Amino acid sequence: MQLDYFKLHRNTRIGYLFVLPSLLVVIFVLVYPVIQAFLYSLKPEYSENSEWSFENYANLISDDRFVESFNNTLIFTFFTIPAELIFGLVIAVLLNKEFKFRGIVRVAILFPWALPTALNAIMWRWMFNTEFGIINYGLISIGLIENQLNWLGKEPLAMIAMMSVSTWKTSSFMALLLLAGLQTIPKDLYESAKTDGASDLKSFFYITLPLLTPAIIVSLLLRTMDALRVFELPFNFTDGGPLNTTETISLYSYRVLFEFVEFNYGSSMVIVQFILIMIMSLIYIKSIKNIDY
Amino acid sequence: MPAKDIYAWPPKLFPSPGTIDNYIKIFNSSPELLRYILNSTIIAVFTTVTIILFGGLAAYALVRIKFRGSFSIMLGMLGVSMFPNIAILPAIFIVFKNLNLINSYPSLIIAHTGLFITMAIWILANYIRTIPFEIEDAAKIDGCGPFDIFWRIILPLSKPGIFATSLIVFIFSWNEFPLSLVLLHDNDMRTAPVGISLYPGEYSFPWETISTATFLSIIPVLIITGIFQKQIIGGLTSGSNK
Numbered sequence: 001m002q003l004d005y006f007k008l009h010r011n012t013r014i015g016y017l018f019v020l021p022s023l024l025v026v027i028f029v030l031v032y033p034v035i036q037a038f039l040y041s042l043k044p045e046y047s048e049n050s051e052w053s054f055e056n057y058a059n060l061i062s063d064d065r066f067v068e069s070f071n072n073t074l075i076f077t078f079f080t081i082p083a084e085l086i087f088g089l090v091i092a093v094l095l096n097k098e099f100k101f102r103g104i105v106r107v108a109i110l111f112p113w114a115l116p117t118a119l120n121a122i123m124w125r126w127m128f129n130t131e132f133g134i135i136n137y138g139l140i141s142i143g144l145i146e147n148q149l150n151w152l153g154k155e156p157l158a159m160i161a162m163m164s165v166s167t168w169k170t171s172s173f174m175a176l177l178l179l180a181g182l183q184t185i186p187k188d189l190y191e192s193a194k195t196d197g198a199s200d201l202k203s204f205f206y207i208t209l210p211l212l213t214p215a216i217i218v219s220l221l222l223r224t225m226d227a228l229r230v231f232e233l234p235f236n237f238t239d240g241g242p243l244n245t246t247e248t249i250s251l252y253s254y255r256v257l258f259e260f261v262e263f264n265y266g267s268s269m270v271i272v273q274f275i276l277i278m279i280m281s282l283i284y285i286k287s288i289k290n291i292d293y
Numbered sequence: 294m295p296a297k298d299i300y301a302w303p304p305k306l307f308p309s310p311g312t313i314d315n316y317i318k319i320f321n322s323s324p325e326l327l328r329y330i331l332n333s334t335i336i337a338v339f340t341t342v343t344i345i346l347f348g349g350l351a352a353y354a355l356v357r358i359k360f361r362g363s364f365s366i367m368l369g370m371l372g373v374s375m376f377p378n379i380a381i382l383p384a385i386f387i388v389f390k391n392l393n394l395i396n397s398y399p400s401l402i403i404a405h406t407g408l409f410i411t412m413a414i415w416i417l418a419n420y421i422r423t424i425p426f427e428i429e430d431a432a433k434i435d436g437c438g439p440f441d442i443f444w445r446i447i448l449p450l451s452k453p454g455i456f457a458t459s460l461i462v463f464i465f466s467w468n469e470f471p472l473s474l475v476l477l478h479d480n481d482m483r484t485a486p487v488g489i490s491l492y493p494g495e496y497s498f499p500w501e502t503i504s505t506a507t508f509l510s511i512i513p514v515l516i517i518t519g520i521f522q523k524q525i526i527g528g529l530t531s532g533s534n535k
Binding site (some may be wrong): 011012015016017018019020021023025026028029030031032033034036037040103106107110111114115116117118119120122123124173176177179180194195220229231232235236249250253254257258263266267269270273274277278281 | 350
């Protein structure tokens with residue numbers, strides 16, 4: 001007994017020693033800055049002797065531009081995530097079937113994920129260009145529109161364009177995560193369903209979907225967090241325009257922090273975004289726990 | 294892509310050949326583009342090496358050394374990995390400013406290490422879990438200490454996992470935007486995504502230079518994903534089914 005206690009003690013010391021470097025970096029880069037941002041947000045201005053108050057948070061509510069960026073972020077998230085899920089699911093189910101050139105198709109699927117979002121957004125900005133862009137050219141040649149559309153300069157159009165770019169960029173990542181989930185479903189389940197006379201559609205809804213639910217929730221969680229903090233896409237694609245209709249919380253807080261240099265006010269914005277993301281994650285995590293296998 | 298193709302109507306899907314000119318031109322007229330790519334490479338390489346060393350040690354300890362609190366640390370790491378990167382911007386900028394590290398490589402390397410290490414530990418832990426206990430036990434009987442076991446047995450045996458994690462971390466670091474934008478804002482210090490996106494002036498947007506530069510800076514990422522897609526997919530998805 002004495003020996004076991006000693007061993008546990010020694011293991012604890014070594015364990016912490018091994019974890020320490022990572023722990024320190026994570027605390028320095030992630031934990032401390034968030035706490036610090038919260039403290040900044042409780043002071044009206046950046047100085048030692050200003051008083052603690054919730055003034056910044058009160059100001060947020062009456063700041064129309066912040067409310068709009070908040071709404072834009074939510075609208076962006078609530079439209080892109082379901083679209084990505086549907087596309088991702090279709091791609092994953094198709095990729096799970098045996099066919100020729102499956103390897104090549106998988107590489108093609110991985111490319112959009114691997115591209116830097118910032119540069120990707122610039123390329124798309126060119127493609128959505130009113131006069132020279134391939135999008136307008138394509139739409140005109142198939143007869144969907146008659147005149148060139150000012151995609152990035154008109155109100156709902158810019159947001160729609162930004163959502164489509166995001167969906168294009170991330171559906172494939174969703175597909176990869178779902179595909180890994182699909183491959184854990186035993187094949188004989190489908191075979192016995194077939195002998196019982198179930199159609200493909202039926203086995204999708206009664207076997208695939210229920211068994212895939214945990215993987216779906218995990219990938220929705222990852223993507224929702226990403227969508228709620230989207231920054232480089234609006235920064236490079238629309239610059240938040242026209243008239244701030246594509247400005248997200250991240251983009252507006254960046255401007256307040258580094259362009260208007262209002263550090264304390266900007267900190268209250270990032271804290272609101274932080275709380276929003278944490279609440280959403282908790283909802284997802286709770287729903288994973290509620291699934292019984 | 295030559296300028297006449299860029300402003301062509303109808304737009305050309307496949308630009309005409311003779312585009313090497315642009316690449317030569319770009320390095321003569323805007324040498325900073327090469328500098329951006331060099332900066333990105335330095336940042337991504339150092340971030341990856343640090344993460345593999347630190348993260349590998351942590352992953353091994355969390356999965357294999359039974360110690361009090363290891364489960365809570367694992368959960369805590371997963372929790373903080375959900376922190377939005379914008380939330381850390383104000384404080385981390387102030388800290389590095391006080392340390393006089395703004396516009397220096399270490400600032401962004403440290404920031405990227407913190408940002409991506411939790412994900413790396415998660416992936417590495419899943420690989421280390423698959424290494425049979427017997428090998429470790431045999432080494433213990435031979436008198437190997439925990440660090441020896443990590444260095445001589447765990448690291449070599451989890452090569453595929455380390456490889457996959459390195460590729461993913463490299464790509465994440467190469468592509469990261471907001472922190473790179475804020476911490477390295479001198480023109481000489483910018484990373485490729487930031488430098489290229491801030492390159493154009495207000496009124497004349499030099500599309501042919503931009504598209505050439507963009508293509509150059511995504512080449513490393515495209516090559517990596519093209520050759521190692523299996524490892525990357527394996528690494529990316531190893532955590533989602535646990």
